[in-house]
Structure formats: structure tokens, C-alpha cells
Amino acid sequence: xxxxxxxxxxxxxxxxxxxxxxxxxxxxxxxxxxxxxxxxxxxxxxxxxxxxxxxxxxxxxxxxxxxxxxxxxxxxxxxxxxxxxxxxxxxxxxxxxxxxxxxxxxxxxxxxxxxxxxxxxxxxxxxxxxxxxxxxxxxxxxxxxxxxxxxxxxxxxxxxxxxxxxxxxxxxxxxxxxxxxxxxxxxxxxxxxxxxxxxxxxxxxxxxxxxxxxxxxxxxxxxxxxxxxxxxxxxxxxxxxxxxxxxxxxxxxxxxxxxxxxxxxxxxxxxxxxxxxxxxxxxxxxxxxxxxxxxxxxxxxxxxxxxxxxxxxxxxxxxxxxxxxxxxxxxxxxxxxxxxxxxxxxxxxxxxxxxxxxxxxxxxxxxxxxxxxxxxxxxxxxxxxxxxxxxxxxxxxxxxxxxxxxxxxxxxxxxxxxxxxxxxxxxxxxxxxxxxxxxxxxxxxxxxxxxxxxxxxxxxxxxxxxxxxxxxxxxxxxxxxxxxxxxxxxxxxxxxxxxxxxxxxxxxxxxxxxxxxxxxxxxxxxxxxxxxxxxxxxxxxxxxxxxxxxxxxxxxxxxxxxxxxxxxxxxxxxxxx
Numbered sequence: 001x002x003x004x005x006x007x008x009x010x011x012x013x014x015x016x017x018x019x020x021x022x023x024x025x026x027x028x029x030x031x032x033x034x035x036x037x038x039x040x041x042x043x044x045x046x047x048x049x050x051x052x053x054x055x056x057x058x059x060x061x062x063x064x065x066x067x068x069x070x071x072x073x074x075x076x077x078x079x080x081x082x083x084x085x086x087x088x089x090x091x092x093x094x095x096x097x098x099x100x101x102x103x104x105x106x107x108x109x110x111x112x113x114x115x116x117x118x119x120x121x122x123x124x125x126x127x128x129x130x131x132x133x134x135x136x137x138x139x140x141x142x143x144x145x146x147x148x149x150x151x152x153x154x155x156x157x158x159x160x161x162x163x164x165x166x167x168x169x170x171x172x173x174x175x176x177x178x179x180x181x182x183x184x185x186x187x188x189x190x191x192x193x194x195x196x197x198x199x200x201x202x203x204x205x206x207x208x209x210x211x212x213x214x215x216x217x218x219x220x221x222x223x224x225x226x227x228x229x230x231x232x233x234x235x236x237x238x239x240x241x242x243x244x245x246x247x248x249x250x251x252x253x254x255x256x257x258x259x260x261x262x263x264x265x266x267x268x269x270x271x272x273x274x275x276x277x278x279x280x281x282x283x284x285x286x287x288x289x290x291x292x293x294x295x296x297x298x299x300x301x302x303x304x305x306x307x308x309x310x311x312x313x314x315x316x317x318x319x320x321x322x323x324x325x326x327x328x329x330x331x332x333x334x335x336x337x338x339x340x341x342x343x344x345x346x347x348x349x350x351x352x353x354x355x356x357x358x359x360x361x362x363x364x365x366x367x368x369x370x371x372x373x374x375x376x377x378x379x380x381x382x383x384x385x386x387x388x389x390x391x392x393x394x395x396x397x398x399x400x401x402x403x404x405x406x407x408x409x410x411x412x413x414x415x416x417x418x419x420x421x422x423x424x425x426x427x428x429x430x431x432x433x434x435x436x437x438x439x440x441x442x443x444x445x446x447x448x449x450x451x452x453x454x455x456x457x458x459x460x461x462x463x464x465x466x467x468x469x470x471x472x473x474x475x476x477x478x479x480x481x482x483x484x485x486x487x488x489x490x491x492x493x494x495x496x497x498x499x500x501x502x503x504x505x506x507x508x509x510x511x512x513x514x515x516x517x518x519x520x521x522x523x524x525x526x527x528x529x530x531x532x533x534x535x536x537x538x539x540x541x542x543x544x545x546x547x548x549x550x551x552x553x554x555x556x557x558x559x560x561x562x563x564x565x566x567x568x569x570x571x572x573x574x575x576x577x
Contacts, residue, residue, distance in 0.1 A: 051305070051310045056188075056220035056227065058281075061358050062359050063149075063150055063359070065176065066364050067175075068129060069127065073099055074099065076168055076171065086366045087367055087368060087369040087388065088369045088375045088388055088389045089381065090374065091376060092126065095127045107323060107326050116385075130175070139182065139183040141373065141374070145408040150180065151187070151190035154191050155169070156199065159198065184218075214226040228251055228257070230258070241275050257280045258281075259279065262285065267303040282310075283314060287370060293349035297350055311357065314361055315360055316343065316361040317406075318342050320369045336394050341424070346410075347424075356414065358414055378392050380457070397429065405430075431572055432573060434456070435454075435459070435461040435570055436459050438461065441461060441473045443471055445463040445469075449462065456572050466562045477552050481550075487538045492531055492572055493524070493534050495528075498527050500565070503561070505561065509548065510548045510554070512545060519544045
């Protein structure tokens with residue numbers, strides 16, 4: 001969202017002063033504050049009551065969603081590359097349609113279209129947000145990882161009737177509405193705007209008018225009212241207090257529950273106190289803040305409690321902006337993620353301060369490396385010879401979905417589902433085998449590593465033949481960290497010709513080191529020719545020979561009866577807690 005702000009130790013950079021300006025740029029910052037050691041936090045949460053009863057945003061975890069990526073050839077209103085000043089590189093293996101010839105930025109300079117490979121040899125491809133399958137995939141990830149609600153970004157510059165930009169964001173809003181309905185998520189509109197932008201007209205004519213978004217059962221309601229948020233309330237270049245008051249009161253008169261995305265120093269901003277007091281909820285923007293989290297949560301919450309205002313605490317994983325601004329202005333890996341430790345300080349502070357609603361900045365903001373969606377783990381997963389901030393930058397390799405899983409644990413701790421933890425226990429990697437070598441694997445067919453067709457890493461395991469046993473292995477004992485009620489196994493599975501499969505088939509995962517001993521099993525289900533992402537929950541598994549010990553998994557097998565020779569492949573077996 002480019003919500004660049006922190007109230008102390010920040011040098012602000014206006015859009016016009018950047019070395020490269022993106023079309024929707026609204027604010028940037030350079031963080032100069034020195035990172036301090038993590039704040040000590042108490043071991044017990046502070047008990048607080050909610051101003052409002054729990055609803056779609058109060059007592060819930062919300063994430064900001066940009067949805068602004070577009071690609072040449074995607075058929076969108078833009079139909080061109082948009083927002084390719086990427087700081088981190090998305091993991092794109094789960095998108096059915098991706099695009100090459102990507103005009104991304106490197107150190108402040110726009111590059112010509114890149115058609116080369118990633119470090120692992122796979123073609124470098126990028127997704128477009130203007131794709132229902134992408135919207136569905138993102139909403140599925142939210143469902144799987146405990147993200148209750150998404151704040152869909154809508155810019156004051158994107159509401160001009162008849163403009164390509166408005167058509168683009170209207171389309172994205174409709175796709176995300178559909179996806180939210182499909183996967184049981186909530187969403188609301190978050191205007192990134194000035195106080196004088198005609199967002200009231202946009203609300204009447206488009207949001208509740210032609211798009212009719214608030215009629216969706218997925219549109220977030222709080223206290224029975226549709227939720228709307230304005231980002232930039234109280235920001236020095238966003239309008240006068242009187243204009244903000246008029247805007248807030250207009251929306252409240254329409255029956256809306258109004259959230260203000262404010263600056264981090266809102267409690268001491270006397271000039272706008274009347275504006276803040278008119279809001280139903282306050283979410284101060286913290287991207288750039290590096291310390292004193294619990295202290296700030298506590299003081300912010302006390303200010304809001306004293307005025308009967310709901311409070312939404314901001315958390316983020318880390319940030320950097322070197323590929324857009326250039327290293328002379330923005331150092332690489334500027335605020336380090338530290339393999340989840342940095343973000344967990346915020347979740348720990350939220351729990352101890354008694355904050356019960358949180359906003360994660362952001363889901364897909366790859367331009368400032370605040371994204372929690374799946375992204376590149378190592379140099380093998382980014383364009384070869386180029387720089388992007390990878391998840392292993394601080395010395396520990398974590399899986400591409402690590403920050404989704406970390407956020408899931410954070411929201412559980414915030415809600416009291418799991419006990420308070422001063423340090424996170426989220427597993428860095430969740431793959432007992434990445435299928436990059438044949439070591440230990442056995443097949444009834446010709447077994448090899450395919451280094452040209454794979455989904456991640458350096459290759460995939462390949463079986464060619466008509467034998468039933470395709471892939472089996474006695475694994476090193478692996479503690480999954482999973483529980484039967486919520487855990488699941490997933491892996492990539494390729495089939496050359498499904499018509500040569502007979503009905504008899506099974507996936508096995510066990511702790512007995514052999515088939516039919518302490519084993520979970522599943523029918524593999526409906527397949528298509530090509531790659532299939534297989535996901536099976538433990539709650540729906542059959543059992544043979546006793547219940548497996550998920551702390552000591554050591555057996556995996558896929559078998560499938562055949563009427564002729566078939567090529568199958570498997571890649572990245574993961575067990576998700």
C-alpha cells in the first residue's frame with residue numbers, strides 16, 4: 001500500500017523525488033531509526049474488554065490487499081505491466097496463468113522485459129492480479145492460515161469515471177468479492193485517499209451502486225454496519241481536519257462503521273483530535289517502526305478505550321525498498337525480518353497489551369517487501385543474476401509460506417486459542433522431502449530426477465512405467481508439529497495420461513516405517529493431465545494399523561494401478577500444522 005510512515009526517526013521521501021515513480025505511488029519513506037533489541041514482554045496478557053462486540057473486524061485479523069499487479073497480455077483494462085517495482089519475488093507455482101517478459105526494477109532503474117530463468121532453471125514468470133484464479137488462490141491461503149478479513153485497497157486516484165485505472169480496480173474488487181464468498185472470508189473497502197477526494201460519490205455510485213459490493217454476504221459488517229476505512233487520516237498532506245470530519249460524518253450518516261488509518265503519533269496529534277474521536281476504529285500505520293511495540297500498543301489502546309473507540313493494532317514482517325529507490329537512498333534488507341522474530345515481537349506485544357484486533361501490513365505488497373503471501377525462499381527462486389530480497393536473507397531458510405503460517409499462529413495467540421509465547425515456534429520448513437534426489441526412494445518403475453519440469457527446488461522425482469508402486473520412501477523421522485484436527489499434507493503430482501490410470505490408488509503417510517502400519521491414507525482424487533496440487537487433511541484420512549504419530553512421521557507412498565505406461569512426478573511433499 002506504500003503507507004510509508006513512522007512518527008519518529010523517519011525521513012520522508014515524496015513520490016516526486018523518487019528515482020522511479022510508480023503510477024499509484026502515494027507515499028514513500030526512508031527509515032533511519034536504529035534497530036534495537038527486542039522489547040522484554042510480560043508472560044501474561046493484560047485483560048481488556050472490547051468496546052464493540054466481536055464482529056467481522058473487532059476481535060479478528062485483517063490483512064491489507066493491494067491487488068494491483070497487471071501483466072502485458074493478461075486481458076485486463078491495463079493489459080500492460082503495472083507495479084513491477086518488486087522488492088521481493090512472488091512464488092508463482094500455484095497460479096495457473098503467469099507471464100514472461102517482465103519489466104521489473106533493479107536498484108532504481110526500470111529494466112527491459114526479462115525472459116530468462118530463475119536461479120533453479122525454471123522460467124521467470126509473474127502473476128496478474130486481474131485473474132479470478134489468483135484471487136481464489138489468495139483467498140484460499142487466507143482461509144488456510146486464519147486470516148479473517150481483507151481490506152481491499154482503493155485509491156483516490158482510481159475512482160475517475162471512465163478511466164482505465166477505475167476499470168482495473170473495479171474488476172479486482174469484483175474478483176475478490178467472489179473469492180471471499182467462495183472461501184468464507186470477509187472484505188471491506190480501504191480508501192487510500194485525501195480528505196477532499198470524491199470517495200463519497202464513488203461509494204454511492206460504484207461500491208454500493210453498480211458493483212453492489214455491500215450486498216455481498218462476504219462484505220464485512222461491524223455492529224451491523226458495512227465497514228469502510230480511510231488511510232491517511234491526519235497525515236500532513238492529506239487534508240484539513242474539517243474536511244476529514246465532513247468525510248467521516250458523511251459515511252457514518254450512510255450507516256457505515258468507519259475505520260481511520262492514521263499516523264503512528266495520533267495520540268499526541270492535537271490538531272486532529274476531533275477527527276480521531278469521530279472514528280469508530282483507529283488503525284495507526286506502523287511500517288517503519290522497529291521497537292517499543294508493546295508500550296505503543298498499550299498507550300494507543302488506553303487512548304481509544306478512554307474515548308470508547310475500537311483499536312486495531314498494526315503488525316508487519318519487515319520492509320525494504322532498494323529496487324525502487326536505489327541503494328543510495330534505501331539500503332537492501334532495510335528492516336530485517338529475522339526469520340519471523342521481528343514480526344513476532346508485535347504479536348507478543350498485541351497479546352500482552354490486550355489488543356484483540358489486528359491489521360497485517362500487507363498481504364501482497366511485494367514492492368516494499370512487506371508481503372506475507374508466498375514468496376521466493378532463496379536465490380534459486382528469483383531471476384538468475386538479479387537482486388530480490390529472499391526469505392533466507394537473514395541466515396535461516398524458511399518455506400515460501402512461512403509468514404502465512406507465522407501470522408496464523410499470531411492470530412491464534414491474539415485470540416487466546418494458543419498460549420502466550422514470547423518467541424515464536426513456527427516451523428521454518430515443513431517439507432520432510434523436497435524431491436530433488438532419488439536417495440532412499442523406491443519405485444516399481446524407472447525412477448529419476450527430472451531437472452526440466454518441476455515446481456520448486458532443483459527438480460522433481462519422476463516415475464515412468466506401468467507398475468503400481470510409483471514413489472515410496474522410509475523417511476528420516478520427522479516431527480511435523482501438526483495436530484490431526486487442523487493439519488494436512490500437500491504435494492505436487494504430475495500425470496502424463498490420466499486415461500491409463502485404474503481405480504485402485506492410495507496416498508500413505510505413516511509413522512511405522514512401512515505400509516499398513518500406523519498409517520494415514522487417502523484416495524488421490526480427481527486428477528488432470530499435467531501438474532496437480534494435492535491437499536489432504538488428516539481429519540478426512542483413513543487409518544490402517546493404528547493412528548500415526550505426527551511427531552515421528554517416517555513413511556510415504558503413492559501407488560496407482562495402470563493399464564499402460566504413465567509418467568508421473570512428485571515434488572515438494574509438505575506437512576502443514
